[in-house]
Amino acid sequence: MWLASSRRRDEISRMAKHSPLSKLLCDLVSIPSINPSLDHDNLGCAEEPVTAFLEELSQKAGLRTNRQKVIPGRDNLIVCLSPMKKAKQRIFLAPHLDVVPASLDAFSPKISKGRLYGRGACDTKASVACFFQAMLDLSLSTNRPAQTEIVFVGLVDEEFSQSGSRAFARKGPMGNLAIVGEPTGLQVVTAHKGSLWLQLETHGKAAHGSTPEKGENAILEMHHALDILFNEYSVLLRSKNHPLLGSPTLSVGKILGGSQPNVVPNRCTVDLDRRTIPGEGIDTVITELKDLFQSLGKKAPKIKVSRRVPCPPLHTDSSMPYVQMLLNKARRRKTCGVPYFTDASPLSAGGTPSVVFGPGNIAQAHAENEWVDLNQVERAHSTILNFLKELP
Numbered sequence: 001m002w003l004a005s006s007r008r009r010d011e012i013s014r015m016a017k018h019s020p021l022s023k024l025l026c027d028l029v030s031i032p033s034i035n036p037s038l039d040h041d042n043l044g045c046a047e048e049p050v051t052a053f054l055e056e057l058s059q060k061a062g063l064r065t066n067r068q069k070v071i072p073g074r075d076n077l078i079v080c081l082s083p084m085k086k087a088k089q090r091i092f093l094a095p096h097l098d099v100v101p102a103s104l105d106a107f108s109p110k111i112s113k114g115r116l117y118g119r120g121a122c123d124t125k126a127s128v129a130c131f132f133q134a135m136l137d138l139s140l141s142t143n144r145p146a147q148t149e150i151v152f153v154g155l156v157d158e159e160f161s162q163s164g165s166r167a168f169a170r171k172g173p174m175g176n177l178a179i180v181g182e183p184t185g186l187q188v189v190t191a192h193k194g195s196l197w198l199q200l201e202t203h204g205k206a207a208h209g210s211t212p213e214k215g216e217n218a219i220l221e222m223h224h225a226l227d228i229l230f231n232e233y234s235v236l237l238r239s240k241n242h243p244l245l246g247s248p249t250l251s252v253g254k255i256l257g258g259s260q261p262n263v264v265p266n267r268c269t270v271d272l273d274r275r276t277i278p279g280e281g282i283d284t285v286i287t288e289l290k291d292l293f294q295s296l297g298k299k300a301p302k303i304k305v306s307r308r309v310p311c312p313p314l315h316t317d318s319s320m321p322y323v324q325m326l327l328n329k330a331r332r333r334k335t336c337g338v339p340y341f342t343d344a345s346p347l348s349a350g351g352t353p354s355v356v357f358g359p360g361n362i363a364q365a366h367a368e369n370e371w372v373d374l375n376q377v378e379r380a381h382s383t384i385l386n387f388l389k390e391l392p
C-alpha cells in the first residue's frame with residue numbers, strides 16, 4: 001500500500017535531489033506507519049513496511065540486521081555496524097518508527113521553502129533518516145571506531161505504550177549510551193518528566209432528584225476533592241522544583257458521574273495525569289495526596305493507579321563523557337529538560353544511560369500540517385556523524 005506510484009517516486013527524487021538524506025526522509029515519510037493502537041480509522045498500516053524498507057537498505061549496505069519480536073507483526077529492527085577491532089562498548093541510535101494517525105494524503109511528502117511536510121516528518125522520521133544515514137555514511141568511511149559497536153534500533157510503538165523500548169530494555173543488549181530520536185530542536189535532552197495516571201473515585205447514596213437531602217451526592221463530593229487538588233495541592237506542586245524540569249503538574253483528563261438529572265449520583269470518577277519529576281514515584285505521590293486530605297481534615301477519595309506500566313522520569317547524568325561529547329558536537333553548552341515522555345525512560349530504566357536528540361520542533365509533532373526544517377535535518381545528521389567518528 002505504501003509503495004508510491006512511479007510518477008510520485010519521480011517527484012520525490014526531484015524534490016529531494018539536494019541530498020541522499022532528504023531523499024531517505026522523503027521515502028520514509030511516504031511509507032505510512034500509523035501506530036495500530038491509535039489507528040481508529042483502520043487504515044491498517046503499522047511499522048512493518050518501514051522496518052522492511054530499512055532492513056533491505058541495511059542488507060544492501062552489508063550491515064548485519066536482526067529483528068526483535070515485540071507484538072505479532074511488529075518487530076524492533078536492529079542494525080549493527082561492527083568496529084574495526086574487538087568491540088569493547090556499544091552506542092545505540094534509537095528513534096521510533098511509528099507515527100500518529102493522519103489521512104493517507106499526509107504521507108505524500110512535499111518540500112517547500114526549506115521545509116519538508118508530511119505525517120511523521122518531524123516526529124520522528126527526520127531522526128530516523130539522520131541516524132540511519134549517519135550509520136550508512138560511517139560504514140563507508142575508513143574512519144570507523146576501533147572498539148565501539150554502533151547499533152541502530154528502530155523501535156515500534158513509542159506513540160502508544162513504548163512496548164518496543166520496553167522489550168529492548170528487558171531483553172538487551174545494554175549499551176554505554178542510547179541517543180533516542182525525538183524533535184528536540186537539536187538540544188541534548190537529559191531529563192524529562194514521568195507520567196502517572198491516577199483514578200479518583202467518590203461514593204455517595206442514590207436518591208430521587210426531588211429529595212436531594214435524602215441522598216449523598218458523589219459528584220459534589222468529587223467537586224470538593226477537585227477543589228483541594230487545584231488549590232492546596234497545586235501550591236504544594238509548585239513548591240517542588242527540578243533544575244531542568246521545573247515543577248510537577250496535574251491535569252484532569254476525564255470525569256464520569258451520574259446517570260440522569262433526577263437521580264442523585266452515587267458514584268463519580270476522575271482520571272488524572274500527574275507528571276512527575278525525579279524523586280517522585282507511585283507510592284510517594286499517593287501518600288502525599290492522602291496526607292494532604294488528612295492534614296486538611298477532609299475525607300480523601302479512593303485513589304488508584306489506572307495505568308500499571310511504569311513511566312518514570314528521565315534524569316541522565318549530564319557530566320558523563322559521551323553526553324559531553326554529544327553536547328560538544330551539537331555546539332551546545334548545557335543539556336536541557338522537556339515535559340513530554342519518550343523511549344529514553346524505559347531504555348534508561350533498563351540500564352543504558354539515555355539522552356534525547358533530534359531535528360524539528362515538538363510544536364510541529366502530531367500537528368495537522370506537520371513539517372521539519374531540512375537545514376536542521378542536515379545539521380542533526382552531521383552532529384551524529386561527527387559524534388560517531390570520534391568514538392574510540
Ligand SMILES: [Zn+2]
Pocket residue numbers: 096123124158181182183
Ligand atoms: Zn516521537
